[in-house]
Amino acid sequence: MCPPRILSDIRISQSPTWRREVVCLHDLRAVPPESSLTVARSTVSSVRDLFHIVRLSRGFDVIVTSDIRTGHLFALVRRLFRLRRPKHIILELMLDEERDDALWRLKRYLQRLVFSTVDVSFVSSTREVIAYAKRFGIDANRFRFLPFHTNVTEPRIVGHSEGYILSAGMTGRDYATLCAAARGMRQRFVVVSDRASGRGLEFPENVDVLYDVPYSKYLGLLENCRFVVVPLKKLVKSTGQVAVLEAMALGKPVVATESTGTLDYIESGINGLLVPVGDHLQLRRAIEALLEQPDLHRTLATNALESVRQHHTFEAYTNRIIQTAKEILGRPS
Structure with missing residues (x-):
């Protein structure tokens, strides 16, 4: 059976498995590399990424989004057009604290609509699985704990100390x-x-x-x-x-x-x-x-x-994502 075709908006160059099995949106010629962005530029960047993801999506089985804006927008597109393919995975979902005002309730309602289309949302703690499933009224199985990775590429004991x-x-x-x-x-x-x-x-x-x-x-x-x-x-x-x-x-x-x-x-x-x-x-x-x-x-x-x-290495982190992609496609991991 062919491996899943995965497209992502995140480049994880520290993982050989990710480099081998995932196509990074920003490595494609149609998409220029990221630069330092202001908040306004970040929104433009997310919309630009959405355009390219939608344009390319028919060639892939799974879309993995890391940028929260891009993830929201792609989920909204899937909701509006009732798309079931390709599958959608969101990485490192982290939401704001609950508030009791009309604006926040509207935001929660819209988020419920959006996240109802996402096949798997990864979070960085088991408590978030419960909290987010309850907030959105969505089956807790759609939220999964993905242990975060260290950014240190060569874990080791550094024994010296300056005392502080x-x-x-x-x-x-x-x-x-x-x-x-x-x-x-x-x-x-x-x-x-x-x-x-x-x-x-x-x-x-x-x-x-x-x-x-x-x-x-x-x-x-x-x-x-x-x-x-x-x-x-x-x-x-x-x-x-x-x-x-x-x-x-x-x-x-x-x-x-x-x-x-x-x-x-x-x-x-x-x-x-x-x-x-x-x-x-x-x-x-x-x-x-x-x-x-x-x-x-x-x-x-x-x-x-x-x-x-x-x-908590990059390899452990990316292997879990790829295994989940295979799982939601019904393929053996």
Whole structure:
């Protein structure tokens, strides 16, 4: 049986399997490569991608969309024209928090119409499967948990340290709780984020804050830290898993908030430590435990790296997508 013909708007060059089995929209001559885009340009780019996907779709069995706008638009086209082929998979679906106003209710109604046509929507946590199925009134089997991948292409233990604790990221971060936990400690912390995430906060003297640093500088800070803290707010959507997996892939133990974005990636006491949302005392105790117990530090680092190697590489990620494509086409994987 012939392998499925898959077209996607995302290039995952780190995966040999993806390069071999998936046609990237932006590798076709008709579609120019992406550039740095403003919000307005992003919308234009999504519409342009939709045009090419629709034009090319008859030559493919499955369309995989990563850009959320493109995914919405293609699903809408399928709804309006009652299309069942090609199949449609959405990657890394992440929706906003629920609100109780007329505009949000209209948005939810439109999303229900759109997502009713999508064959599989991948999400980055098991909690999102339940939450999104309930929000849209759609069978939970149409939402599937796809463990996220690390962006570190060569997972390894980086043993050296300059002594500081690193906390990085923007979406859903709870730096107020980190500040409360760090205040009065003799330990140095480095926070890497954007100004919006730090607005209104008074960071203690032992916390250095760096805004909008290049990714390469962030990676250098990650490689040289003692371990990583990922403080998160309670949200419906998953956040924090990117920072968690990058740290784990470099053998850096992680202390994180027990939340939608961490429960599927960290087994507390095994490959990291989880603390309750907004509890600065528990966060401080977990930080102190890692500082004072080198055996715990070493065990968590080793297990974290093994978790990434087994479950969170680009190959593991893309293989699950391709297996799902075969499944919804009724082909053996």
